[in-house]
Amino acid sequence: MSTAIPYVGFDKDVRCVRSLWERFHAGLTEPAEVQNKYHKLLLEEWQRCSSLGVDVAMTRARRLSDEELAARIQAGRLLLETSVPLIDDVGRFLSEVPGLMLLTDTSGSVMHIKGTPAVQEYAATHSGIVVGSRWDETAAGTNGMGTALSTKQPVHVFAAEHFCEGWHSWSCSAAPIFDIDGQTVIGIIDFTTNQSDFRDQALALTVSLANSIQAKIALHRQLDRSRLLAAFSERSHRYPRDEMLLVDHAERPLMHSSTDASLEISARWKAGDRGYGEVIQSTDVLSPATGNSIGKILHFSRTRPSGYGQVFQSAEAGASVAQPFRFGKFISSDAETIKLLKEIERVSQADVNVLLIGETGTGKELIARQIHACSPRRDKPYLAVNCGAISPELLESTFFGYVRGAFSGADPKGRAGYFEATQGGTLFLDEVGELPLAMQAALLRVLEDGSFLRVGSTSAQQADCRIIAATHRNLEELVAQGLFRQDLYYRLKIVQRRIKPIRERVGDIPVLVSHIRSELELKHKLQRTRIDDMAMALLAAYSWPGNAREIRNVMEAALLCADGVLGVEHLPPELQAVVESSTSQDSSTSARRSDDTEYERQLIIGLLRKYRKVNHVAKALGIARSTLYRKFEALGIEQREYADETPDMC
16 A cells, blocks of 8 residues: 555546546556556555455445444443544534544444434435444445555545445545554544535544544553553562563553563563463453453463362363353353343343343342443443332332422422433332332333423423343242232333352352452452362352352451461351261261362262252363263262253253
8 A cells, every 4th residue: 555645635536536436447447557646546445445355336334233333332432432522522513514423443343423413314324324334444445434444544535536336425534543552543533424515624623533532542541551550569569479461451561570480471472472371360450431451460370280270170270161251340151141241232232121130149230330331321320229228108209309398308409319310321220129019100100101200299300211120039920919010010121131140150150259359359458369279169169149249258258367378267157068068978988088089079079969960060160071970980979879960951
């Protein structure tokens, strides 16, 4: 590609360029045959698009799937939250100009659109210019957004300069947005108008806006760097002998611990060699603004862990059955739960009510918060309400507010309720099954017609908030018992999902233990604590009736009592009882076995008694079923005494 700025500074003759475009696609003109610098540049660009297999007859842009778009939006949170306010501010000044201001991410996918309604509707209908549409050159040929991304330069692509005939009615002025290094393009700003409405100042506008966004991004990156260095400094102080490396969001090394091995790891990392030394622990440092990772602290080991890690893949070894998936602060390696979270992530974009079913402590509120964070309402208020904690007499005034003098003791100025407080945002109704029938009826009215009355008022107000409800109770049973309105149930459960308890997510215990341990060590400024093998086995074998909340409470108490090593003695009696029950039999046989072999045998027996399913035990151990059957034979375990061999449905 030429180093000249594409399509800028040339006298553009629409009819001449159209003729050149027609001759090229008819095979009558080659770049080598043309002396005109401008025409030669166009032909080279078109030829490159042709070699990429772009359909010249394309009239509508390709689109990302809902899942891909949700992933892009999550990955581009910083770009969106930095750019959108600036774009919207500029948009107010361009309200009389028929055009569109577009933001794409580093893949050329449109993340945000601001423009006059008529142009926006026409662009969506005739060219497929919508959020989620793809404009990289491999997908859409020569165009403002894709060509700016490809060349890393400002461009103005006008009329027939576009490779695809379907874009010939447009004029596109685009400029790249660079990351703090000044080299990496993280997005594109584009101003698109009908070719007849082209403004000479459009390119200057996009360049200026891109520079403003870059400045805000750079400030965020500097703040992120300070957070990363502070986190690494604290971690290095606690673990001075550990081999550690700090990397930023792009996995560029920022700092390493003061060991010779860490110096070598950092040098090799910079050179692109990521295979030197084994990462045994990776801790994400999260942005408080977006919740995305801004970098990682990596702990290295030069040798592969052995012993217990071969029996039970503990979080201590940094291993799990599946790669953990994060949905906000909710983390899981369970395949079914990961599938559910991805479904919820897609649903987040749609403005529909969601009902979450699950036991106390399973993380329903974490999921609700992330649904809001991924939704178009993310810039508006989010409010979590425990419906079971509000006095029945106060429910109506709490939810709907009240006017001056509504009742004795009322605030003289009146007070807004939850629906007003969350206008435009999300209202999370936790334990919605605890609402009395009268309040259920009032809530139903709001969901049906979108209006409500403040207590003491006759003037209806409009409610504009998304409802996410949650409960640990079986609402269908409550409906059958006449304790919950069926019509309200159907209003709430437009999308309904059950969050599995920990005892059904056998592979999540090591993941959660590791994650919670890291959080608590930072919270209490504790030294790095190693979890004893037997203690980890007990943590894995326990049923956790209180779910993740109980894991956190147990881990917090144990870590505060431990001094570098968390052992069985630091765990509560109910966990210790798990191993006592599994080791009560076969004492004479156990005495003849080695300690390691007997430990492995009793661990497997304990897990068999807990889960009753061989595949669940294999998941908990992080090994294949075939390997587990070989262990049965080698250790003299008759699995039929402990496990149900009926086929699993999950």
